Amino acid sequence: MLISQPMTSDTAWRDSHSDPQFWAMLAQTLLPPYVNTCRWFAGKARPQTGFSVKTVHTLALSDGDIAYLLILEAAYADGRPEKYLLPISFLTDHTTHTLSFQPASVPEKARISDDITIGKETGMLIDAIYDDRFRAVLFTAIYQNQTMPQTDGTLTFHRGKGLDEGDEQLPSRVLPVDSSNSAMTFGDKYFLKLYRKLFQETNPEVDMVAFLTDESSFDHIPAFGGSIIWQGNDRPDITLGMVQRMVPNDKDSWMQTGDYLNDFLYAVPQRLFAIREDVFDKVELLGRRTGEMHCALYKPSKPNAPTDPAFEPEPFTDEYREFMINRLEDLLERRYALLIDNYTKLDLQAQRLAWVFMEAKEMIDTFIADFRTRPLSSQRIRIHGDYHLGQVLATENDFVIIDFEGEPESSIAERKIKHSPLKDVAGMIRSYHYAVSAKLFNSVETDELNPDHLQRVSDRWFYLIRDTFLDAYLDVFGAPHPLFKNNSEINFLLLIYLLEKAVYELGYEISYRPSWVKIPLKGIIDVVREIEKIRLSDGEVTPHVPMLQTGLLQTKRE
Structure with missing residues (x-):
């Protein structure tokens, strides 16, 4: 929702980074109504006491223009304030001719203001992820391992092993998916996730994916392509974004398991107990891949090769x-x-x-x-920390494990706590139990059947699948294993x-x-x-x- 009254500033756009009055005015007028329409803003239901721009990072665009990365703080009547990442770009008549897109093509949800005067120019203020110049700067900086000193700390762009040579400049687009983060693709080959809600330390997903890509041979994840880190002098590093390889897939394993369960479901009213052999094959394969993931994460230090303490077994x-x-x-x-x-x-x-x-x-x-x-x-x-069938993509003949952020309701520090890998195993076992129970107890085909009978049938399927998964998982480690x-x-x-x-x-x-x-x-x-x-x-x-x-x-x- 755009506010009706226009906003003006005497400071030129490229000089606005040093004008605190401009950012205060923006946080008091344009940003509150805009941010409260964004899917990534988690504070909509909380009584808000105001927004403020805490930090302004400057990024030089390819045509000599600039974009800003704002660290926006939302304050509330109760509880701690939250910090969010908001990149902004200013489109004017002067810049339009350099763009590969037209301002009119910017979606409504990306427009912070259609009519704003900054310095002597009037134009459109937008979320910069919809500006292909901004997307190109982020990807190029990661590809080149750039560092960008800022007034408050440094923006450090890390390149991972997942980026191929020759891919420095690729066409990009914003994925039309509303979620708690923002997603962009490059050449339909790489996926850049920009984290919107920020935490006072590195994101566990980046740590995990980088470790598995760079420190192991486990390749059943979208490979780590790079990250964007805001480094400060007197505080922990803060993760702003991550690049991974895109993975072609048919569906996630929750949907695939649901498909397998349809055959089982249709047989139940006929008092037939039927599980196709390829179902067991898939479950065994996922058990092995899960075990291989945990073997890759088990890396004790050696005399001449110490392990990062964050990944040292305990x-x-x-x-x-x-x-x-x-x-x-x-x-x-x-x-x-x-x-x-x-x-x-x-x-x-x-x-x-x-x-x-x-x-x-x-x-x-x-x-x-x-x-x-x-x-x-x-x-x-x-x-992994939040392991279930929905976190596993089913490719043509295998699986790819995704989303290493951990339990959504846990703090970042809690998500980095080391557990027995059996915690992940428990998550997957519970997911299989949900899959069969939800299918049998919520389908028209079984409406007329006795609930106790359904429970027994459900148990039989679940116990077979559980044991198949667990046996295949443990076989990966051999015995004994530390x-x-x-x-x-x-x-x-x-x-x-x-x-x-x-x-x-x-x-x-x-x-x-x-x-x-x-x-x-x-x-x-x-x-x-x-x-x-x-x-x-x-x-x-x-x-x-x-x-x-x-x-x-x-x-x-x-």
Whole structure:
């Protein structure tokens, strides 16, 4: 939405970087209504107290004009302010003849102002990603490993191994996708992601993709082409953007799995249990690729080749255990309260599962307490952190793993914490469980079938797929491997992460999809069943801690 009144400034555009009054006026008038229409701005629902331009970076364009990279701060009535990246460009009659596009072709959502006078020229102020001169400057700077000193720090452009020789100048375009970041392509060969919301340290995705590309032979990711880093003298570096190779793909693995499940779904009403052999082949392949990714991320230091400390494997320290225990206990406390408040809104099957979950509270508490003291010799590494079927692209005969930013709701520091790679494995296992459950319980083909029968059929498919994935994954490492001491530790740690993931999912489903609550609840009950087996095998059944109340789940079979 554009404001009606025009804005004017006596300072010429190329001199505006040193005019604080100009940026203050822009932040008070034009930017608030514009930014609040942008998909990438996350503060729309928060009471805002104002915007301010904290830093102005200058980029020289190829025709002698300039663009600015603004570091914009949004302040709120409650909570901390947020910083965003906003590149801006000024299009005038003087510059139009040098452009390979016409200002009229700039989409409405890119226009900050159609009528603004800066210095002695009147023109259009736009988000600079829609100016091909700006896009060209970013890509060329990355290709050439340029550094650009600024008033506040330095813009450093790093080139990665993923850029080919001879690709310095390529045609570019903005992808018409609204998301939390901005996406541009170059030659339909490279993908540049400009991060809009900024954090006071490097983005974990850039760290991970650069490490896997430059320090390993794992090539099942879009290769790292480069990054844009804002370096300061007295603060951590801040990531502004990243280039990767584009990957031709048919769909993500969530969609592919849904396609495979259609055949299974159509057979269920006929009381046929059918899984095509190529489904197992795909699951095995993804298990292997996941294991290979984690092997690539496991790189301990050698005497003459130290590893970056950010990627050095670490043991299960007391500090890490306390972090995980506090996270789990907090999640559980809030989920128990949510279930109690919403119990009557659940269907009968979900109510039974919820009751068993709440009755197992003491057993879960004992299991978590065991995590605090149980001897563990397995190791922790950097992991994907938000691993599920939607993060894997299905190519013609293989897979490509994408989106290494980590859990969206976690802080940047939390996303860089090292975990057992089994945390990623747990995420994928939960994703397979969601795939089959969502398909069977939300399809017209199964509307008339008994929910308990559907649950048993769903379980059979899921357990086969889970075991196929996990076996293929572990085969990659061989035994023994420093990441996994033995099967006992593998089973114990996998349950910790499966419990964390399913309890996390439960909160979302209660709040937004009550009809899906049974999916994470069933995942939790599966974990509790395995916890019970560990208690029995350890010979540590505490009398005052009741066993799992499985009788509550038993129903009459058809």
